[in-house]
Amino acid sequence: MAIEAPAGSGRILTGAEVRRDVEERPDVCVVGSGAGGAVAAARLAELGAQVVVLEEGPWHRPSDSTLREEDAYPRLYQERGQRATADLAIAILQGRAVGGSTTVNWTTSFRTPDRVLAHWARVHGVEGLTPEVLAPHFAAVEERLSIHEQPADEVNANNQALWDGAGALGWQRARTRRNVQGCANLGYCGMGCPIGARTSMDQSYLPDAVLRGARVYADARATRLEYKDRRGVAIHAEVLDPATGRPTGRKLVVRPRAVVLAGGAINTPALLLRSRLDISGRVGKRTFLHPVTAVTGLYRKAIEPWSGAPQSVTCHQFADRGPGKVGFFVETAPLHPMLAGMSLGGFGEAHEELASRLPNLSALIALTIDGFLPEERGGEVTVDGDGRVRVAYEVGDAVWEALREGSKAMARIHLAAGAEAAFSSHEETVEMRGEADVARLDRAPWERLRVELFSAHAMGGCAMGRDPDRSVVDSRLKMHGMDNIWVVDGSVFPTSLGVNPQLTIFGLARWAAGQIAPQIR
Amino acid sequence: MFRRRRRPVRVLLPGEKEGRRGFLKKGLLGAALLAAGGGSAWLATRKTRVRPGLRRLQVFDAAQLTVLLAVADRVIPDHPGFPRPADVDLPARVDAVAAMAHPATRVELRRLVTLFESGFGGLFDLSPRLFTDCDGAAQDRRLRGWMNSRIAVRRTGFKALKRLVAAAYYGSPATWKAVGYPGPPVGAELAAPRPPAPAVREEPPPPRPRRFRPAPVGIEPALPAAAGPGTGAASGD
Numbered sequence: 001m002a003i004e005a006p007a008g009s010g011r012i013l014t015g016a017e018v019r020r021d022v023e024e025r026p027d028v029c030v031v032g033s034g035a036g037g038a039v040a041a042a043r044l045a046e047l048g049a050q051v052v053v054l055e056e057g058p059w060h061r062p063s064d065s066t067l068r069e070e071d072a073y074p075r076l077y078q079e080r081g082q083r084a085t086a087d088l089a090i091a092i093l094q095g096r097a098v099g100g101s102t103t104v105n106w107t108t109s110f111r112t113p114d115r116v117l118a119h120w121a122r123v124h125g126v127e128g129l130t131p132e133v134l135a136p137h138f139a140a141v142e143e144r145l146s147i148h149e150q151p152a153d154e155v156n157a158n159n160q161a162l163w164d165g166a167g168a169l170g171w172q173r174a175r176t177r178r179n180v181q182g183c184a185n186l187g188y189c190g191m192g193c194p195i196g197a198r199t200s201m202d203q204s205y206l207p208d209a210v211l212r213g214a215r216v217y218a219d220a221r222a223t224r225l226e227y228k229d230r231r232g233v234a235i236h237a238e239v240l241d242p243a244t245g246r247p248t249g250r251k252l253v254v255r256p257r258a259v260v261l262a263g264g265a266i267n268t269p270a271l272l273l274r275s276r277l278d279i280s281g282r283v284g285k286r287t288f289l290h291p292v293t294a295v296t297g298l299y300r301k302a303i304e305p306w307s308g309a310p311q312s313v314t315c316h317q318f319a320d321r322g323p324g325k326v327g328f329f330v331e332t333a334p335l336h337p338m339l340a341g342m343s344l345g346g347f348g349e350a351h352e353e354l355a356s357r358l359p360n361l362s363a364l365i366a367l368t369i370d371g372f373l374p375e376e377r378g379g380e381v382t383v384d385g386d387g388r389v390r391v392a393y394e395v396g397d398a399v400w401e402a403l404r405e406g407s408k409a410m411a412r413i414h415l416a417a418g419a420e421a422a423f424s425s426h427e428e429t430v431e432m433r434g435e436a437d438v439a440r441l442d443r444a445p446w447e448r449l450r451v452e453l454f455s456a457h458a459m460g461g462c463a464m465g466r467d468p469d470r471s472v473v474d475s476r477l478k479m480h481g482m483d484n485i486w487v488v489d490g491s492v493f494p495t496s497l498g499v500n501p502q503l504t505i506f507g508l509a510r511w512a513a514g515q516i517a518p519q520i521r
Numbered sequence: 522m523f524r525r526r527r528r529p530v531r532v533l534l535p536g537e538k539e540g541r542r543g544f545l546k547k548g549l550l551g552a553a554l555l556a557a558g559g560g561s562a563w564l565a566t567r568k569t570r571v572r573p574g575l576r577r578l579q580v581f582d583a584a585q586l587t588v589l590l591a592v593a594d595r596v597i598p599d600h601p602g603f604p605r606p607a608d609v610d611l612p613a614r615v616d617a618v619a620a621m622a623h624p625a626t627r628v629e630l631r632r633l634v635t636l637f638e639s640g641f642g643g644l645f646d647l648s649p650r651l652f653t654d655c656d657g658a659a660q661d662r663r664l665r666g667w668m669n670s671r672i673a674v675r676r677t678g679f680k681a682l683k684r685l686v687a688a689a690y691y692g693s694p695a696t697w698k699a700v701g702y703p704g705p706p707v708g709a710e711l712a713a714p715r716p717p718a719p720a721v722r723e724e725p726p727p728p729r730p731r732r733f734r735p736a737p738v739g740i741e742p743a744l745p746a747a748a749g750p751g752t753g754a755a756s757g758d
């Protein structure tokens with residue numbers, strides 16, 4: 001029999017602590033504890049609401065980090081690090097832990113570009129979301145998370161290559177702002193910072209929410225949102241064993257007055273689809289990925305791409321390439337053995353040879369800004385009969401063109417920064433030792449599964465907008481047609497973003513919480 | 522292109538009703554099977570010679586592990602400083618990686634391995650022999666044939682095999698030396714004095730109203746008096 005959880009002070013509970021079926025009746029149930037969920041939970045608690053947060057991932061403490069890829073990816077990433085589009089053409093990195101992707105992300109922090117907000121207003125009918133409205137929320141988050149520019153003397157060699165190369169070419173470059181406090185530049189952000197120096201949600205807004213009485217259930221996977229007429233009435237969740245990730249058989253039911261879905265892109269649409277709540281047939285559509293390709297540079301000097309803050313330099317020279325073109329921005333990616341082994345092109349001797357040079361490799365990435373051209377529909381999330389989430393994403397011609405031009409730009413940056421050679425991400429890699437070789441990228445095959453692509457920025461799938469026939473939530477992030485269900489995570493973007501998404505999601509969530517609070521009834 | 526009448530072995534789970542076309546779009550490695558036609562009949566007639574010492578694990582049987590080890594031996598051929606896949610216990614590691622996948626994906630992975638091994642899979646590159654019976658050069662041809670195939674699902678199959686063995690191999694600390702990776706920071710570096718944790722309020726949280734009473738908020742919420750340092754509230758609205 002279900003017991004009602006005792007009211008009491010807030011805390012984080014793991015699956016091991018939930019030994020019987022539990023029913024909760026808070027003001028708000030937040031599903032997902034990442035960028036959107038944590039900030040919304042903290043702000044709603046601050047505004048006086050009783051909050052319960054459900055998080056399917058584990059509560060990972062900094063001291064739990066073994067800093068080994070083989071442990072970190074299965075433990076802290078969606079689908080145990082194996083998430084990808086259905087054809088495996090694009091590997092998708094997303095976090096799965098208390099704190100969501102912010103527990104593994106690379107700390108780069110950008111406010112939403114004004115032109116993106118303007119595009120959303122003009123093309124997608126998003127109302128009232130202006131730079132002025134968001135600015136105070138960004139400011140508040142930036143202060144709370146100690147977001148500041150990485151000092152010049154703490155840029156690692158991998159990022160220095162981007163800085164030097166872009167500088168030599170006369171291209172725009174900047175040091176990034178990061179959400180860290182006391183960062184020792186160890187370079188293991190992607191495996192869970194071992195010293196808690198990143199102000200990820202588990203180190204910041206979730207403790208804030210807990211101090212205000214919120215209860216956070218780790219190892220609790222929401223399986224269904226039950227609704228009646230225009231109201232969400234219950235969230236059904238299964239409790240997972242923190243050791244194995246398998247259901248323990250215990251059930252958790254939350255019957256809140258307001259529902260905040262914050263499982264992130266892909267998972268929030270999947271939960272809605274599993275719950276058969278898709279009024280306009282738009283749930284899961286317009287999923288964007290900032291599809292990424294890398295160009296690896298081989299340097300004589302030591303780079304040690306695993307060491308130092310993973311991202312500290314960015315180049316937005318090509319973010320806006322004019323009408324009809326997809327823009328891209330260039331950043332870096334840390335390289336550790338497992339990820340390098342999986343993503344370097346081809347196999348056999350040549351692959352080993354390059355892998356053996358890991359200490360001298362630098363990885364640049366071009367992130368293409370998908371979703372802004374009228375013909376771009378993005379990917380689609382669906383749920384299979386066997387329960388698997390399925391992401392179909394067809395890379396369009398304009399994105400391919402941007403990936404190609406991005407690869408050229410990255411090769412040039414490497415060569416300008418003094419690399420001996422630059423290698424494209426093709427399975428049959430294109431090796432470039434000088435400008436003359438860069439043109440060979442024009443003849444390389446730009447086709448799925450011939451060139452390695454990945455994404456750490458899943459976005460969209462519950463697009464916001466005015467028109468209920470074309471979007472899932474309104475401009476206040478409330479679901480069209482429902483009275484008490486909001487979506488507060490990266491899935492509400494109607495396009496991709498053109499910058500790394502976390503700060504946009506933090507700001508949106510803080511703003512949205514102020515919209516939600518007065519409507520809880 | 523290749524077209525066959527025979528129905529492939531279905532990997533649909535109970536409750537799934539998709540017909541053949543749905544299947545083509547759905548099961549990614551199932552689709553590889555479809556493209557290959559009724560390869561499974563072939564498979565039954567020929568047997569992989571199991572490498573001594575291998576036995577069935579959670580996902581793969583001994584024959585499938587033999588194939589995966591053979592694939593790993595070509596993806597990571599003999600190279601100075603690189604341990605042999607068998608020496609890092611690749612079969613167990615590969616199986617552990619696959620065991621983390623969804624049950625339906627595990628089924629697809631098993632089928633992929635069996636298909637790749639089969640002579641039938643080799644028909645595309647005109648070497649209708651078991652992968653494990655081929656010499657190294659022929660094995661490389663088959664791998665490259667899938668990697669560069671005009672049929673996208675074959676490239677998907679190659680990608681799955683490569684990711685599986687590369688993740689298993691390079692995840693092993695025994696390979697770190699070969700790639701010049703010193704391993705994660707330990708001891709002194711981590712024992713350094715802990716940096717200041719982000720500010721957390723010391724005072725107890727304000728008492729919670731029994732019934733929710735919305736704070737007076739508009740588009741720009743006014744701050745409830747309770748907002749303290751660390752919420753960042755002071756800096757914004």
Ligand SMILES: Cc1cc2nc3c(=O)[nH]c(=O)nc-3n(C[C@H](O)[C@H](O)[C@H](O)COP(=O)(O)OP(=O)(O)OC[C@H]3O[C@@H](n4cnc5c(N)ncnc54)[C@H](O)[C@@H]3O)c2cc1C
Pocket residue numbers: 031032033034035036037054055056057093094095096097098099100101102104105106107108109110190220221222223262263264265267268271311456457458488489490491499500501502503505
């Ligand atoms: C490796 C990596 C590096 C990145 N680097 C950067 C960077 O440097 N800068 C930047 O701005 N962005 C970065 N990002 C992206 C950024 O972290 C995400 O865009 C952002 O965190 C998304 O916020 P969200 O709230 O939408 O989802 P998330 O932060 O992903 O949180 C969603 C949470 O919901 C949980 N959840 C999902 N479904 C359920 C369910 N059914 N029941 C219960 N819980 C559920 C998930 O487990 C997850 O913990 C990176 C991401 C990754 C993976």
Ligand code: SF4
Pocket residue numbers: 180182183184185186187188189190192193194195196197198308309310
């Ligand atoms: S660079 Fe290292 S110390 Fe800094 S936040 Fe990342 S993991 Fe933590």
